[in-house]
Amino acid sequence: MFETLQSAPADKILALMALYREDPRQDKVDLGVGIYKDADGNTPVLRAIRKAEERLFGSQTTKAYVGLQGDKEFCAAMGEIVIADAVPASRMRVCQAPGGSGALSILAMMINRARPGANVWISDPSWPNHIPLLSGAGLTTQSYPYYDAETGQIRFEAMIEALEEAETGDVLLLHGCCHNPTGADLTLEQWQAVANLCNDKGLLPFVDFAYLGFGDGLQQDAAGLRLLAAQVSEMIIAASCSKNFGVYRERVGAAMLIGANSDEADIAFGQLLSVTRSVYSMPPDHGAAIVRIVLCDPELRADWQLELEEMRQRMEKLRQDFADALRRASNSSRYDFIASQKGMFSRLGLTTQQIETLRENHGIYIVGDSRINIAGLPQGRLDELARAIVATSE
Numbered sequence: 001m002f003e004t005l006q007s008a009p010a011d012k013i014l015a016l017m018a019l020y021r022e023d024p025r026q027d028k029v030d031l032g033v034g035i036y037k038d039a040d041g042n043t044p045v046l047r048a049i050r051k052a053e054e055r056l057f058g059s060q061t062t063k064a065y066v067g068l069q070g071d072k073e074f075c076a077a078m079g080e081i082v083i084a085d086a087v088p089a090s091r092m093r094v095c096q097a098p099g100g101s102g103a104l105s106i107l108a109m110m111i112n113r114a115r116p117g118a119n120v121w122i123s124d125p126s127w128p129n130h131i132p133l134l135s136g137a138g139l140t141t142q143s144y145p146y147y148d149a150e151t152g153q154i155r156f157e158a159m160i161e162a163l164e165e166a167e168t169g170d171v172l173l174l175h176g177c178c179h180n181p182t183g184a185d186l187t188l189e190q191w192q193a194v195a196n197l198c199n200d201k202g203l204l205p206f207v208d209f210a211y212l213g214f215g216d217g218l219q220q221d222a223a224g225l226r227l228l229a230a231q232v233s234e235m236i237i238a239a240s241c242s243k244n245f246g247v248y249r250e251r252v253g254a255a256m257l258i259g260a261n262s263d264e265a266d267i268a269f270g271q272l273l274s275v276t277r278s279v280y281s282m283p284p285d286h287g288a289a290i291v292r293i294v295l296c297d298p299e300l301r302a303d304w305q306l307e308l309e310e311m312r313q314r315m316e317k318l319r320q321d322f323a324d325a326l327r328r329a330s331n332s333s334r335y336d337f338i339a340s341q342k343g344m345f346s347r348l349g350l351t352t353q354q355i356e357t358l359r360e361n362h363g364i365y366i367v368g369d370s371r372i373n374i375a376g377l378p379q380g381r382l383d384e385l386a387r388a389i390v391a392t393s394e
């Protein structure tokens with residue numbers, strides 16, 4: 001059987017993680033995989049998460065299954081921080097999922113039940129796993145222009161023009177905030193234009209929401225998604241807790257759907273749960289239980305928000321400081337866009353050869369599309385890094 005298989009294509013983010021681990025150099029710099037790092041280069045367990053885990057450990061009396069939907073209080077709390085009151089509760093359904101990717105996958109499989117092989121429009125560029133994940137669910141993918149590497153801005157007119165070709169029943173994949181890999185986000189005016197487009201053409205918006213709280217703040221980051229949710233009749237959202245709760249390996253996420261009315265929402269939700277039953281039966285509990293404890297306890301929730309805000313501000317400052325360092329090193333404003341982009345990632349606009357040179361000669365690890373993880377930048381070495389990048393790109 002296995003002799004019929006070809007080697008699977010490598011995921012460029014995971015391949016880079018492996019290369020970094022093997023590099024013995026002490027001063028190597030990891031700007032690859034999207035995990036938050038503090039000033040000491042560590043990815044800490046957040047204070048509120050640690051306390052919630054202690055509480056769970058002391059109080060849990062059984063490991064029996066929770067159920068298909070997962071932890072209902074977790075689902076309600078996630079619905080509240082993501083959609084708030086933008087949509088009447090009667091039209092909204094939420095189920096727990098194993099991470100943001102798990103949520104994307106089960107939603108994609110549900111779409112495939114509603115419309116086999118449906119066409120999903122994906123931004124160019126996007127997270128490298130979007131295409132394999134959606135095609136794996138049976139969907140077709142097509143890209144729309146999104147980013148201008150020269151200016152660091154969104155090519156909004158080109159995006160809308162391309163989407164004019166979309167057909168009723170197509171799906172439009174959007175990044176809720178902190179676009180991965182570019183850090184270039186839609187303005188509220190642009191979200192409004194997207195809402196109009198979805199309504200005019202009958203497109204289903206599918207929002208990947210993995211970085212809530214990492215851009216401008218918890219409320220501001222959800223504003224575009226909520227604006228859209230309030231105006232369209234149907235929408236789906238894959239939310240991740242990996243980054244904003246720092247629970248990466250616990251695999252915590254939520255799959256959300258908004259139906260045109262309560263009855264349709266019920267039917268779609270039934271299909272979604274039947275997908276999960278056929279794929280992994282019931283979701284893992286631990287991570288969602290600790291996130292639920294944090295969100296449902298006012299004191300822990302306030303402390304989580306404080307720590308999330310500290311992470312966000314650290315990345316915002318690193319963006320500004322790194323843009324300044326690159327300005328000094330290049331004597332130009334060419335990298336100024338880094339300061340105004342949002343969240344964890346930006347693209348430097350380097351060639352594959354330049355990225356390899358940075359890795360080999362300077363131990364600087366950057367994903368092959370020149371995406372850097374802002375949180376991985378070592379605060380005390382920004383000028384050194386900027387000089388290496390500028391020297392390599394000249």
Ligand code: LMR
Nearest residue numbers: 013032033034035127180
């Ligand atoms: C990333 O984009 O680096 C993260 O979302 C981690 C991953 O799974 O790729």
